């Protein structure tokens with residue numbers, strides 16, 4: 712990100728560039744800075760044009776989380792440098808006509824990232840600066856709090872794409888919005904607008920713009936300043952344990968099933984059509 716963009720991002724929130732330090736400078740798809748004053752890490756996805764989760768972005772997110780765990784990070788805001796999109800989800804090119812070993816490795820890396828983010832010891836907020844379909848929605852659900860820019864869309868269109876979602880994704884959605892809502896949303900592959908997402912509890916707050924989203928995310932983290940980190944962390948772990956344990960027990964078999972469904976000719980045909988429609992739809 713350019714110095715100008717940093718300056719506008721931080722000055723808008725009364726944080727001077729000097730109060731931040733670049734945490735990790737050799738990343739291609741992420742900007743990671745830490746505010747020296749309060750220890751909050753800003754992890755900004757910057758993989759153009761729409762933060763598609765290719766292997767590089769997934770790996771950099773995973774590496775960053777590992778490093779933040781080792782540092783004295785007091786909280787993390789996961790966001791995007793793009794105004795219209797938070798994250799466009801998994802890379803459809805990885806799903807189309809895949810080689811079995813490649814696609815297995817890809818989904819296994821994503822599964823590990825999900826568990827890492829979901830189980831992180833520090834508090835996490837997703838400042839969703841725009842659309843957050845599928846894998847983007849999953850990243851948001853792994854965080855403890857979600858702020859989304861108005862007029863954006865969120866959801867997991869798996870069923871519409873012919874994909875039967877893995878168990879951990881269904882569990883994540885159920886724990887976020889409840890079993891009944893998750894069943895309705897996931898079986899229909901529904902995408903919600905911001906107001907609908909707030910109503911169902913998929914997001915926690917609506918922001919006017921990117922700066923507002925970051926400010927609201929910071930406000931959420933500020934509430935933890937007076938809370939003992941150890942007590943907070945242990946409580947979070949207990950609450951999140953069942954999904955994490957389930958992945959440890961069933962993740963490998965779940966992955967095998969998921970990949971074998973992706974490889975079916977009728978699923979590939981549907982994915983092909985989905986990609987065709989994406990490339991040929993009218994842009995707004």
Ligand SMILES: CCCC/C=C/CC(=O)SCCNC(=O)CCNC(=O)[C@H](O)C(C)(C)COP(=O)(O)OP(=O)(O)OC[C@H]1O[C@@H](n2cnc3c(N)ncnc32)[C@H](O)[C@@H]1OP(=O)(O)O
Nearest residue numbers: 760761763799800801802803804842844845846989990994
């Ligand atoms: C383990 C299971 C986890 C849960 C399941 C996950 C499944 C997935 O995540 S599959 C991916 C699902 N994602 C989507 O369906 C989103 C598709 N993208 C969009 O709807 C739009 O791109 C957008 C609303 C995010 C942004 O719209 P905008 O008009 O700003 O940009 P576009 O012109 O559409 O996109 C630019 C460019 O990027 C290509 N692209 C977008 N998303 C993906 C993607 N997920 N994978 C690969 N490529 C993508 C898009 O085709 C455009 O390419 P061209 O410029 O070459 O046309």
